[in-house]
Amino acid sequence: MKMRRSERIVAVTKILTDQPYKLISLNYFTERFNAAKSTISEDLSIIKKVFSVEKMGKIETVSGAAGGVRFIPDKGVKDIQNVIYELCEYLSDSTRILPGGYLYMTDLIFNPALMDKVGEIFATKFSDLGAEYIITMETKGIPIALMAARALNLPLVSIRRSSRVTEGSVVSINYVTGSSRKIQQMSLSRRALPEGSKVIIIDDFMKAGGTAKGMLDLMGEFKAEVLDLGVLVETAQPTDKLVEDYTSLVVLENIDDFKEEIIVRPSGWVTNLK
Template identity: 40%
Template sequence: MQRTDRLIRLTQILLERPGHPVSLAHLAEAWGVAKSTLSEDVASIRRTLLEAGKGTVETLVGVQGGVRYHADVPTAEREGFLADLAKRLSGPERVLPGGFVYMSDVLGNPYVLDAVGRMFSTQFWSKRVNVVVTVETKGITLATATARHLDVPIAIVRRDQRVTEGAAISTHYVSGSNRRIQTMSLGKRAMPADARALIVDDFMRAGATARAVVDLLKEFAAEVVGTAVFMATSQPAEKMVDNYFSLLRVHEVSAQGADVQPASFADNS
């Protein structure tokens, strides 16, 4: 196999499954090349990705040896992407009763979901997340995209306990939007041992739902390493959860439209 072909195929393998370990020993055997040759190829790919701001390739220490790709989004690309989303979500046609912003069509776009998943994974990669947790139903697509880039499973908290989930643990909480007592449950088999969970959702106002998920995960002895949301309101400034990260902030909603802005890192707690 020519070097150009190897570089293309190896890059494709890394990009198609970010966060997943790739054994150079196995590839060397399958492709009939020396492992040291593949290591040189990896060095070239690593350098190219770093220069482009697209992420990095980590070398894994072990008997088999290997590498894995951590995705990133260049600063200029991220800023342009979020500015475009903020503009799209600010129109008066987006305003829903109760001061909500309609964004289902935006979060139904696979490109948007993949980009958001990359940004969330970049923010929390160092936290050693081993499961992404979300509440049905709107957060599922965002959580799935994030879990793909972190190469971890997803656990879905249900509003109603389902027979197909097996034995589950349930909790009651007061909804922040309508002040009603609601129930959520999570199957006991959904969480890995020694879980380090990242909560992912589409929207946060006061953080009551996220707080309820945190409390539910305590029943699993899980450690919540953070909460990632697509959009959060600027008020109330103090949320019911710590260590949350949002990509967009909505500052005001009126009949004339919503004031949606990209969230700076200083905005996040």
């Protein structure tokens, strides 16, 4: 069916945004929509302009025989800051305080719309690193990491706290939690990650960094190159973490049970964005 330009632009946009970072040839669009390459190129120019003005991401054209066009998620400064401030507002709700001074976050982590935005922020931050896999720890890290993996169009690999028969041969390590100093175990199937892979680790929460350090050590067993480590929420204390290089979105300053007060703020790099 021959489409009008307005209809075709909607369809092309949907195809591109559903497959971020995937290079799609112009021939695919010309054959699918029965249109000339010059016509498709004009469509793409319109989409590219709108996306640039509205800060909705980038439409990148690659020339040559193996070239084509691809969509790169790229949230603008205002969008990133708005999402982070929204997240801080949610987390500041005093009803989230649990006995023992813990913070309830599960509903936010399993909110698809919110984590989709968070995933795009991580994707924007890590877009130029050349990662091949996203790594996370079960279970609360999975929704965040999955959305980041989707935005980067990369496979997600989940580390388990204990091995399963269905995983086949696994690599297991013991690690010490940074806060409670307990010895725990994590494992990953040998089939899940090729040796020498370039990876980004995504996690939901960091206090002292014991779990993050364990994941870094486990990646060492696979000879993987860890390009960065993304964390949704980190605590302000202790200031000395067991890992040095990481990117958090929100800093939990304090939970005061007596005053029923939660103090959170955006991470420094977020407020410094221009």
